[in-house]
Amino acid sequence: MGSQRIEHGPVAGCRTGRYGGGLNTQAVCYRIGRTLIDTGPPNQWTYVRPFVEAEAESPGIDRVVVTHHHEDHAGNARAIQELLDVPVYAPAGSLDRLRDGFSIETYRWVVWGRPAPVDAEPVPDVLSLSDGTSLRTVLAPGHADDMVCYLSDDHDLLFAGDLFLTPQPKYLRYDEDAPTLIRSMHRVLDHSFTDLLCGHRGVVQDGHSALRKKVRYLEALCGVIQRRYRADKQSVDAITRDLLGSEGMMYYASGGDFSKRNLVTSCLTATADDSPAAGSTDAARGGG
Ligand SMILES: [Zn+2]
Structure with missing residues (x-):
């Protein structure tokens, strides 16, 4: 366990988890501009939190966006929303499950922990970033709808x-x-x-x-x-x-x-x- 910092051009990331036990339990959350993309699994909050706090210090974080509702991606959205008082954006199809919760198989609690419910807003088709560039949303169902x-x-x-x-x-x-x-x-x-x-x-x-x-x-x-x-x-x-x-x-x-x-x-x-x-x-x- 532990975490590792990733730097790639304009992107910083935090990788938590480990390989082994038959499942890859690594998960990565990223920051580009002042936008955080995905939030890591709830049981890795100990490692995600220092990353989020450091990025919030500089260059700042003014919103969270998630790629889908799974707990290893959206699992710390509520904690970050409360820590930094920032909005959370998610795909339209994720909103109900993020707010009301969803059933997960036992192994998923064990591997990732249980996510807290979060009120998210629908992510727009185009997100303007603090560096003057933008992110476009591309629908990609199949892994999750x-x-x-x-x-x-x-x-x-x-x-x-x-x-x-x-x-x-x-x-x-x-x-x-x-x-x-x-x-x-x-x-x-x-x-x-x-x-x-x-x-x-x-x-x-x-x-x-x-x-x-x-x-x-x-x-x-x-x-x-x-x-x-x-x-x-x-x-x-x-x-x-x-x-x-x-x-x-x-x-x-x-x-x-x-x-x-x-x-x-x-x-x-x-x-x-x-x-x-x-x-x-x-x-x-x-x-x-
Ligand atoms: Zn997933």
Whole structure:
């Protein structure tokens, strides 16, 4: 445990948590201008607080924005709101859950702690920063239905929330949706940026190409899964075992919330129109 400071161009960050136990418990909150982006998990407040206090001293913090409602991102929003008397902004889809609370699996209390309710305001499409630049909100559901990313055109950066996480995911959470995630990645990739600031990994150098590789991996995986299921009539269990292997530590540590099977079944929810194969067939038929 402990924390580590991150500096990347105009961005400062605070990384808390550790690797191990099957789950990556690292989480990062960032500051750009006088805006804090994400707030870390409630049980890391001891480490987040000194970072927030130092940044509030200089250059100052005048608002908090979060990428989605999950407790490892919004978990200290209430504490920071009270500490600094600043507004909290969140995606429209997060507001009710932030105010009224939401149910979380037991392992999530253990890993991240339990968030206090917070009154947030809907985040605008464009946020003006204290350095004269701005952040644009890009909708990015799939990991969570309310998630957004924040794009800094001027600094060529993307605050990615939990869109990236890992280059080649082998697990999916029960409430994540692979086809929606793929569409969100393409929406984000339509914008130009170089490095990406991940909510758990920290700085991902050349994050635009890393995210492009991740979406290609997911699309290829979905294609193979669909073919094996529909054409080869393989069972979900057989496909999971063949392509991803047996469930590992992530599955047990999360009480089954993260599973390889979830990733396979989620790829099967894609309709024919969503699949990359259907898109390329249409393009071929169209003949340019
Ligand atoms: Zn999340």
